[in-house]
Amino acid sequence: MDVEQVGDVLVIKLPSRLDAVGVAAIENKLSETTAAHKGKALADMSGVDFVASLALRMLLTNLKAVQSLGGDLRLCGLQPQISEIFRKSRFDTLFKIYDDCQSALEGYAAE
Amino acid sequence: MERCIEVPAEWESIARLIDFVDEVTGAMALSEEQDYVMRLVIEEIATNIIKYGYEDGIQGVIQLNCSNLRGPLHIIIRDRGHPFDPRECVEPDLCGDVQSRTIGGLGLFLVREFSDYLAYHHDAGSGWNELLVVKG
Numbered sequence: 001m002d003v004e005q006v007g008d009v010l011v012i013k014l015p016s017r018l019d020a021v022g023v024a025a026i027e028n029k030l031s032e033t034t035a036a037h038k039g040k041a042l043a044d045m046s047g048v049d050f051v052a053s054l055a056l057r058m059l060l061t062n063l064k065a066v067q068s069l070g071g072d073l074r075l076c077g078l079q080p081q082i083s084e085i086f087r088k089s090r091f092d093t094l095f096k097i098y099d100d101c102q103s104a105l106e107g108y109a110a111e
Numbered sequence: 112m113e114r115c116i117e118v119p120a121e122w123e124s125i126a127r128l129i130d131f132v133d134e135v136t137g138a139m140a141l142s143e144e145q146d147y148v149m150r151l152v153i154e155e156i157a158t159n160i161i162k163y164g165y166e167d168g169i170q171g172v173i174q175l176n177c178s179n180l181r182g183p184l185h186i187i188i189r190d191r192g193h194p195f196d197p198r199e200c201v202e203p204d205l206c207g208d209v210q211s212r213t214i215g216g217l218g219l220f221l222v223r224e225f226s227d228y229l230a231y232h233h234d235a236g237s238g239w240n241e242l243l244v245v246k247g
Binding site for chain 1: 126129150154158208214217221225
């Protein structure tokens with residue numbers, strides 16, 4: 001999991017496999033990083049080719065935590081299969097989702 | 112092609128099952144959708160068996176059989192824990208907002224949504240549960 005700051009946005013590049021093993025490897029670091037930053041966060045999911053319910057739980061937990069601190073966690077770059085998971089689970093109604101990092105950063109900047 | 116594995120019903124086995132899927136998907140030349148469903152099914156169902164299937168202190172097992180001998184991908188997961196039919200699991204709440212949304216039941220919901228066919232059988236005599244998932 002790579003993290004970089006672009007302006008006031010924390011951009012987190014998520015690893016390809018967010019299965020049980022992948023989630024266990026990053027969930028603590030992800031929650032610590034987003035909680036410490038408090039503000040605008042963006043999870044770049046362009047490299048992610050698998051999510052299941054554990055990954056959805058992790059993302060929702062982080063969204064709740066960061067929103068309660070006054071920030072937000074947005075997503076970008078979902079591959080078609082991942083988009084389908086978000087659509088069926090209606091997670092696409094919980095997160096602001098952008099096609100790519102650039103449009104997500106522009107979205108944040110326009111506010 | 113047909114492959115099978117048996118693992119103890121414990122958290123450490125999830126990594127072994129994922130390694131097994133990596134081997135099988137490469138060898139079976141599955142479609143992207145079949146590959147995804149196989150990972151989804153194994154993660155969600157195995158996790159469920161490990162969490163809820165066996166009484167504490169019982170050394171349970173999970174057996175997994177994957178085959179595409181008859182064309183579509185057939186995944187069979189067997190355990191001897193509590194009988195549980197994933198087809199009868201309550202629908203998850205998909206409507207809440209961020210703060211109220213819960214994700215109980217979401218894993219099995221995704222398995223049902225992405226599979227073509229699910230069949231479940233509990234054999235009262237032997238105690239085995241068998242779940243068949245088919246993806247064309």
